[in-house]
Amino acid sequence: MSLKGFSAPLLLAIEAELQRQVARLDEPCTRRFHEMLTYHMGWTGEGSGPDVQGKRIRPLLVLLTCAACNGNWKSALPAAAAVELVHNFSLVHDDIQDNSDKRRGRDTVWVRWGMPQAINAGDALFVLSNQAIMDLALTHSSETIFKAAKILHDTCLDLTRGQYLDMSYETRTDLTIEDYWPMVGGKTAGLLSACCALGSLLSGVDETIQEVYRDFGHYLGLAFQVQDDLLGIWGDSALTGKSAESDLVTGKKSLPVLFGIGKNGPFAQRWAKGPVNLEEVIGLAEQLAAEGARLYTQETADQMTDLALQSLRMADPWDEAGEALFELTNELLNREA
């Protein structure tokens, strides 16, 4: 993502705030523990640097929403850090659950420090997110912090619900397309929706406007996930070079796969027979497209994108921050790999 003018200082401030929050563990007797977290965040250790820190989309969304509501984005920094810490807690635990040994080209935390320490490192990121949100006390009333914490906690419960569904789907064969939305609603859309809810809440804007921003984040998250599912089968890296990462190989119950299963045609028959090999990826992706799954997925992504943009226009975001929000939305939804 290109860092356009308005977002650049926000991204710098986010990184500084995250480091400040994680530094709660920077004490002599927990130095190595602290190091696990700074390694995961991309600040230290082999291969560290801006390229492996992730795009910080979620905290940026908090700050841009706050600014777009004419609020002081600096006052929302602890909330921005909180959502990014939640996101990273879930990544550390995800990597253990999925048995993934690499994240952004680097060894995952459990590979470097073992599974038991990695579970605890994830737990610590989660606690730090809770502590970060309390730091809003410097600029906000107890009542506002209460509301912000409630948004965060409700979102986290949705996250565990989504994660439960995602994992339980791996072994289920009775799934239909209706089972898709509760899973992605909890896992992706929930956190993006919370970002916009937090940013607007902390700006002090009317509750009706907060609702509109919350909807924007929700549809943005759904659009992003559906787009991700499309790329997971027909994206460049899924079809060429990295076939092993194709959702057809990992067996992910993504939207096009669930669509294909519902069609009960040649794709569904092949899918029911078990794991897909690397050599089958291109042919099976073509078969799935021929059955209409690609078009259906693209139309669904477009529909969610329209709903997101419609909400954002309705929110009438302020000036430069508003432009940056539209820009972020476009960049997120027009990826090609």
Added chain:
Amino acid sequence: MSLKGFSAPLLLAIEAELQRQVARLDEPCTRRFHEMLTYHMGWTGEGSGPDVQGKRIRPLLVLLTCAACNGNWKSALPAAAAVELVHNFSLVHDDIQDNSDKRRGRDTVWVRWGMPQAINAGDALFVLSNQAIMDLALTHSSETIFKAAKILHDTCLDLTRGQYLDMSYETRTDLTIEDYWPMVGGKTAGLLSACCALGSLLSGVDETIQEVYRDFGHYLGLAFQVQDDLLGIWGDSALTGKSAESDLVTGKKSLPVLFGIGKNGPFAQRWAKGPVNLEEVIGLAEQLAAEGARLYTQETADQMTDLALQSLRMADPWDEAGEALFELTNELLNREA
């Protein structure tokens, strides 16, 4: 533990509140997820019942402290549930980290549902504890909830610190007796101290009294842990019948073991050679006692107990609830197995 008059209705109310909090996951699409938690809490599944639910010492401590400060213990129920949920989150993750297949005679969550789902079930218990504390909103001001949440979060960070140290000690050979206190301070004393801090905070009593109760919980926790370490080597079940559970066999760096290592005598020489066999347990426990570790550990437990009781007397707890607190302390610190 015998349930004396005053505590009995509190324990019933705790169980009902816990069930209410966990029921947030009781929805059609997450029924099996909800079941993982109700199984772990001892309410459902094979072998469920009061005997396997744990003693609920921590939530009881919250309510008794609140009542002992002349507060309305019912208003503290969400906080009582929160600490018990934190405790159980740590147990679910502990069992994975320690590779323990049984808890209170039943299969652990990861044995029944697999490691990935068990990590997520632990995460959910943690989120539920955060949500429980927010339920104080029914009876307390946003400002008080803010303070209560801060106590909970700070304690949780200490918990992850203690867990990190505990796990990192497993492979370290350079430990001294000074390394003991930061570990148990985070793991056991932190949560008991938080219970008393929460109970007194929610009663509305003066901050100076809150401090005294917090100290009581802290020393109670330390006394409990040191006592546990004593029983882990010289208790009935460690010496007879269940030698496999002896801390000498599991290799736990408990207080007497660290004392023995520091003596650098026959015990330390044997310990340095690696894992202790079941047949060595009785002889090595005698050797460790002969080097003074048993006496030292008993004296340390007594000292912490004195400090706990001293704090409790200084707090001058109210009437029946006060008696129940003294009773709970005595029962906790006079265990024999």
